[in-house]
Amino acid sequence: MEKPEKIRHTPRLFVKADLAMGQPVRVTDDQAHYLRHVMRMKPDEALRLFNGRDGEFLARIDDMPKNAVNLVAEKELRKQHRVPDLWLCAAPIKKAHFDYMIEKATELGVAVIQPILTARTQIREVNAERVRAIAIEAAEQSERLDIPEIRAPVTLKELAVPWPVDRIPIVCAELGAAVPAYQAMQALANPKTAILIGPEGGFAEEEFALLHQLPQAIFIRLGPRILRADTAAIAALSLWQALCGDWK
Numbered sequence: 001m002e003k004p005e006k007i008r009h010t011p012r013l014f015v016k017a018d019l020a021m022g023q024p025v026r027v028t029d030d031q032a033h034y035l036r037h038v039m040r041m042k043p044d045e046a047l048r049l050f051n052g053r054d055g056e057f058l059a060r061i062d063d064m065p066k067n068a069v070n071l072v073a074e075k076e077l078r079k080q081h082r083v084p085d086l087w088l089c090a091a092p093i094k095k096a097h098f099d100y101m102i103e104k105a106t107e108l109g110v111a112v113i114q115p116i117l118t119a120r121t122q123i124r125e126v127n128a129e130r131v132r133a134i135a136i137e138a139a140e141q142s143e144r145l146d147i148p149e150i151r152a153p154v155t156l157k158e159l160a161v162p163w164p165v166d167r168i169p170i171v172c173a174e175l176g177a178a179v180p181a182y183q184a185m186q187a188l189a190n191p192k193t194a195i196l197i198g199p200e201g202g203f204a205e206e207e208f209a210l211l212h213q214l215p216q217a218i219f220i221r222l223g224p225r226i227l228r229a230d231t232a233a234i235a236a237l238s239l240w241q242a243l244c245g246d247w248k
């Protein structure tokens with residue numbers, strides 16, 4: 001049985017397969033290539049596996065025929081638990097910054113990432129496969145037990161009408177009436193939250209008007225400076241986790 005600190009350095013992989021004691025697990029061809037050629041792993045070496053449902057298991061490489069790697073789940077290390085019920089609803093922005101936002105939102109524990117197409121959104125397409133791969137890698141690295149759900153882009157109107165009544169929309173507004181973020185989040189009673197972030201050009205006037213109609217909508221200011229959308233996402237998510245989420 002590995003000592004805890006050794007386990008921490010054991011590679012982690014997200015797998016689709018069910019995980020249970022003694023359960024054989026096949027990994028994808030890409031994962032097999034990664035284990036064999038990048039991590040240079042050998043039979044009998046250990047890995048940590050999670051699938052978003054069954055917690056985290058210590059697994060061993062059983063054999064490595066041709067280009068496959070066959071594992072066996074041996075021991076449950078952690079029970080499955082959920083991240084707080086926090087959504088990030090953000091307009092897609094320039095690729096590098098959007099990829100960065102996806103990675104940071106995953107590390108910061110969002111449950112759902114909902115791209116929103118707004119009037120000033122330049123990038124109208126999201127490469128679902130690329131974004132999912134980024135989220136999986138960030139989940140593996142950050143020791144999450146699940147992958148954030150990444151939804152297909154919708155327009156702000158489609159998202160807002162009808163808005164789920166039990167979820168508080170927190171709109172990040174660099175202009176107009178807004179409450180200092182710390183003060184607004186401190187007062188939050190309902191943990192079910194969505195944080196909304198606009199595109200490089202910000203939300204349009206009519207979008208602010210639409211958002212103001214949402215019941216319980218809160219408009220927050222993230223300080224006096226204009227942040228890039230990815231910076232705003234990190235700032236708002238961090239503050240929320242510290243005040244309302246699982247950093248407490």
Ligand code: SAH
Nearest residue numbers: 172173174197198201202221222226227232
């Ligand atoms: N409209 C601004 C830029 C928008 S920045 C301009 O023209 O320069 C992109 C998004 O980040 C905004 O839509 C907002 O959601 C968020 N954001 C940036 N700075 C912010 C601040 N100081 N307070 C709240 N939200 C902010």
